[in-house]
């Protein structure tokens with residue numbers, strides 16, 4: 277198995293502050309990770325390093341066997357799908373949902389004059405169907421509910437058939453039914469023969485999808501723990517990560533936590 281992500285002693289320094297410190301983290305093919313930690317822990321920063329959007333201030337980062345800093349990131353980026361609220365905020369409100377997904381084939385936002393391959397059009401239709409957006413294909417992005425918006429941005433991230441899918445807080449702002457629906461869809465992704473490796477950021481152990489295999493816990497830009505979920509999703513580790521005593525419980529393939 278080859279590494280999908282391999283960070284060795286990676287630090288990211290901004291305005292003299294170390295926002296990610298000496299992180300060693302490896303994600304192998306076939307694993308699906310969650311990144312957990314409180315606000316400001318460095319989760320989005322780690323995801324941006326994996327997305328080649330942020331270069332480490334020191335240390336080495338390899339993504340899909342390419343070394344960041346040596347590879348042409350414009351060749352590497354189409355192999356990585358990223359969905360985040362920051363990216364969603366860049367989608368013009370007037371964009372039609374079908375085009376939000378389709379334009380990803382050209383790595384552009386906002387349909388202009390590109391012409392699309394019938395195969396791309398079909399893939400976009402399939403993704404809209406899979407992500408429960410078929411009936412909303414002609415609706416404008418700005419009119420979508422939060423849950424619909426999340427699904428549209430994930431469908432967009434999948435359009436280029438990425439090997440690595442990075443999801444930054446995909447369940448934030450969703451109601452219970454919306455959260456459960458989204459987690460099930462993320463879990464269903466793994467059924468595909470060409471399923472991407474998924475790394476998902478969240479604040480809540482309740483949002484860890486059933487198919488997740490590994491966890492990276494961050495606090496203050498430092499790793500608290502990393503490894504198989506059953507080893508790292510413990511009361512001790514989650515208490516240390518969030519800075520308060522909590523009890524973590526496992527329910528089959530899902531988890532919950534409450535303060536003690």
Ligand SMILES: Nc1ncnc2c1ncn2[C@@H]1O[C@H](COP(=O)(O)OP(=O)(O)OP(=O)(O)O)[C@@H](O)[C@H]1O
Pocket residue numbers: 290291293295313314315316317318319320321322479
């Ligand atoms: N350019 C910058 N200059 C200074 N500090 C920065 C800069 N960018 C990020 N930070 C800080 O780095 C820390 C980590 O940010 P990051 O967005 O990775 O956290 P996060 O774990 O995703 O938090 P959240 O759960 O709130 O999204 C934060 O404290 C943030 O203020």
Ligand SMILES: [Mg+2]
Pocket residue numbers: 319320321444
């Ligand atoms: Mg964040």
